[in-house]
């Protein structure tokens with residue numbers, strides 16, 4: 005009788021879990037799971053594991069088992085803890101409350117997403133009564149940490165309301181026991197020492213836009229009353245100096261800046277990043293243009309395809325990493341937030357890449373007249389004449405009613421990745437999020453259609469770039485630092 009060959013110890017119980025997500029990329033397989041773990045497999049190992057033939061001895065099996073990919077080696081407590089940490093936002097109400105203090109603006113930016121009105125449109129200024137009512141509404145959220153973000157138009161055009169709201173919110177938050185954070189998004193063109201002093205003394209974090217070198221910035225951000233780029237750099241420096249010196253009486257935050265990538269930016273990644281580094285900015289938030297608001301009308305001139313952005317993004321990250329190796333401290337913000345999820349199993353507070361997304365349950369936008377929208381993007385659709393994303397009004401509707409109305413619910417359902425056929429099987433699902441407003445504006449449905457959705461294409465490009473960078477030897481330590489800040 006023929007003797008059986010000596011058995012190699014394999015994993016006869018079936019190998020990987022059925023819900024493991026995978027993607028073939030560059031000759032390897034990327035495996036991910038809902039806890040947020042990832043692993044790379046060679047083609048032969050992928051074939052072995054899917055057939056339940058992967059030898060139980062050896063480092064690959066140990067790695068996959070420790071990451072929750074092997075069916076009979078699951079550490080449920082560890083996996084559940086990681087999932088819970090990554091999805092902690094599901095336990096809170098909306099934390100971000102965007103107050104549109106006015107639609108007026110002295111800039112005419114090509115891509116303006118905030119639906120800005122001319123300087124004469126004073127009827128779009130939020131009254132202090134509306135602002136106070138908005139603060140009361142925001143404080144009804146069960147979230148213990150509440151951020152009030154002042155936006156516009158240019159919010160400094162409604163300085164009186166801004167000042168009054170800050171004073172009111174500070175008092176009210178104290179009586180409600182909430183941890184209040186205040187933030188301002190401004191183009192700085194109306195900043196002066198008195199306003200700056202008030203903002204600093206009230207611990208308001210400050211963010212502006214910087215689109216790159218002077219010619220590029222001023223081409224995108226048209227300011228007939230002066231030099232937008234010059235004002236931006238002047239006040240960035242001012243707040244940076246204050247941050248470096250700090251104050252014995254209050255905390256001074258580092259100022260931040262946002263980069264909106266238009267078609268004009270695509271060939272200039274080095275100059276843009278150099279401009280940020282020269283300006284002493286340690287974060288660059290590279291944001292793709294979305295065909296919403298004014299940008300939609302000008303899409304043929306300033307828009308681009310997802311693949312063009314992916315090339316720009318990859319080149320930008322490569323260049324930033326090169327600068328990091330030369331000792332320059334700078335990181336890209338989208339990458340940092342995604343890496344926080346991928347490496348630290350952490351929720352970085354990126355509302356547009358959550359499941360479900362932050363619409364109403366993570367953020368609310370308060371229009372100048374007290375109308376409530378799921379988010380600022382939903383408000384922009386409203387400004388274009390379609391109030392689908394309006395969820396109430398601070399004078400008429402109670403918090404509970406707003407949170408449980410049909411629009412809030414449908415945004416939650418449509419941005420649930422499990423209910424999105426393409427996302428449910430996508431290897432990037434544990435870190436990604438879809439946008440019902442974008443889907444509606446570009447594809448005519450809140451659910452959209454991911455295989456032909458440009459935002460999905462953009463995110464795929466970002467994840468491909470990040471995982472490719474993580475795989476390259478020498479990058480891991482730097483990327484870990486980006487995620488760890």
Ligand code: SF4
Pocket residue numbers: 421424426427428430431432433436437438454459460461463464
């Ligand atoms: S949006 Fe696209 S990249 Fe994100 S999970 Fe869905 S299919 Fe994947």
Ligand code: SF4
Pocket residue numbers: 355356357361362363364367378379380381382415419437438439440441442
């Ligand atoms: S609808 Fe879109 S813009 Fe609004 S919170 Fe969700 S992902 Fe963000």
